[in-house]
Amino acid sequence: MSWWAEARRRIEAARVARARWQADMERFRTEQKAARKKGDVPAGDHPGPPPTGFALLPWLLMGLGSFSNLLQGETPNPWIGGLGLLAFNSLYVYVTFRAFDRARREAVSTRVALALMGLLTTGLGLGYGGNWLMFFPLLGLATGATLRGPWLGRTGVLLSVYAGAVSGVRDGWGDASNIGYATFLSSMVTAAILGLSEAVRELRAAREELARRAVEKERLRFSRDLHDLLGHTLSVIVVKSEAARRLAPRDMDAALTQIGDIESVGRQALTEIREAVTGYREGSLATELTRARSALSAASMEPLVRQSGTPLAPQSEALLGWVVREAITNVVRHSDATCCEITVESTTERARLTVTDNGSGKAVTRPAEGIGGTGLKGLTERLAAAGGSLSAGPSPRGGFTVTAELPVEPAELTASGVATAPRAS
Numbered sequence: 001m002s003w004w005a006e007a008r009r010r011i012e013a014a015r016v017a018r019a020r021w022q023a024d025m026e027r028f029r030t031e032q033k034a035a036r037k038k039g040d041v042p043a044g045d046h047p048g049p050p051p052t053g054f055a056l057l058p059w060l061l062m063g064l065g066s067f068s069n070l071l072q073g074e075t076p077n078p079w080i081g082g083l084g085l086l087a088f089n090s091l092y093v094y095v096t097f098r099a100f101d102r103a104r105r106e107a108v109s110t111r112v113a114l115a116l117m118g119l120l121t122t123g124l125g126l127g128y129g130g131n132w133l134m135f136f137p138l139l140g141l142a143t144g145a146t147l148r149g150p151w152l153g154r155t156g157v158l159l160s161v162y163a164g165a166v167s168g169v170r171d172g173w174g175d176a177s178n179i180g181y182a183t184f185l186s187s188m189v190t191a192a193i194l195g196l197s198e199a200v201r202e203l204r205a206a207r208e209e210l211a212r213r214a215v216e217k218e219r220l221r222f223s224r225d226l227h228d229l230l231g232h233t234l235s236v237i238v239v240k241s242e243a244a245r246r247l248a249p250r251d252m253d254a255a256l257t258q259i260g261d262i263e264s265v266g267r268q269a270l271t272e273i274r275e276a277v278t279g280y281r282e283g284s285l286a287t288e289l290t291r292a293r294s295a296l297s298a299a300s301m302e303p304l305v306r307q308s309g310t311p312l313a314p315q316s317e318a319l320l321g322w323v324v325r326e327a328i329t330n331v332v333r334h335s336d337a338t339c340c341e342i343t344v345e346s347t348t349e350r351a352r353l354t355v356t357d358n359g360s361g362k363a364v365t366r367p368a369e370g371i372g373g374t375g376l377k378g379l380t381e382r383l384a385a386a387g388g389s390l391s392a393g394p395s396p397r398g399g400f401t402v403t404a405e406l407p408v409e410p411a412e413l414t415a416s417g418v419a420t421a422p423r424a425s
């Protein structure tokens with residue numbers, strides 16, 4: 001790619017960035033006006049101009065003095081001076097435009113161009129002096145825009161001392177301190193301003209990324225809640241409907257009882273779905289254990305529930321309640337077991353939940369396509385995020401076992417000192 005094509009590409013990229021900035025500014029002004037009309041406090045997140053090398057081009061006006069000397073014929077060997085001026089401006093534009101891209105800023109070619117600027121500035125300053133020494137502050141500006149790491153301070157000090165020394169050798173020591181100070185100030189201030197601007201933009205990008213991840217996390221939470229709620233509830237409804245159909249010919253009262261349970265489960269499911277949508281649902285381990293007994297009994301399985309140890313924190317109870325719900329749903333839907341045992345053990349440090357059935361360990365029904373495994377996978381992610389773990393698989397003694405472990409936070413007891421969670425039954 002020729003240098004002209006590269007220049008056109010950069011100009012086009014700058015034009016696109018500016019158009020994007022103008023669109024952001026227009027949206028910002030619209031939001032400001034809407035906020036004022038509603039009586040709210042206007043947002044203070046003002047989208048700044050796009051960071052490009054165009055912001056540093058006006059400083060080339062510092063070289064107008066040398067250009068004026070060339071036009072007025074006050075410079076010896078004007079062709080050499082003109083070529084030097086053109087070369088310096090070209091290197092300055094090259095370095096400053098690359099300074100706004102971290103990868104290009106740290107490239108070897110940029111550092112080589114900066115070194116060539118230093119040599120050219122030294123030659124022009126020693127050869128002509130006067131206004132040509134003002135290229136040292138421009139060199140400091142380009143240095144500050146390019147070097148923003150731990151070497152910036154040392155480089156700025158050395159460059160300012162070097163600029164003052166060259167000025168003193170060429171034109172005397174009267175203005176040497178001014179040239180040195182201007183060089184140091186231009187390098188440090190430029191680095192500080194551009195570094196702060198880059199940090200602000202990185203923080204804004206990080207904030208937008210965090211907001212995007214929060215939305216994704218909320219969507220994932222919502223999908224998990226709906227899966228766990230509907231999967232368990234519909235499984236219970238199906239099991240109780242089958243039980244009602246079997247009991248209807250010989251025991252209508254028992255069938256009506258099952259139908260009443262179906263109505264109750266359906267109403268409770270509606271409430272839970274509404275709570276899940278609003279994000280206020282908190283699971284209860286005691287409630288899930290009670291529902292597990294009912295679901296297992298309706299499926300002609302014997303429920304054995306054992307709970308021991310210290311009381312659990314609400315967050316731990318909520319997570320273990322989801323595990324009980326998902327595990328019992330899988331037992332009712334997919335196993336051929338006749339007995340299911342639920343054990344909850346907790347110490348002052350960790351809680352352990354085990355759900356074991358005495359089936360063959362193989363699914364007797366095929367899960368619906370696209371659904372199988374989603375519940376356990378989602379629970380594994382939830383427990384991992386809370387510092388726990390979940391394992392599921394065939395048991396060595398036969399059947400299928402789901403084991404969940406969680407770190408325990410101390411839970412408060414009731415006024416009587418007795419935990420509200422149910423005990424062994």
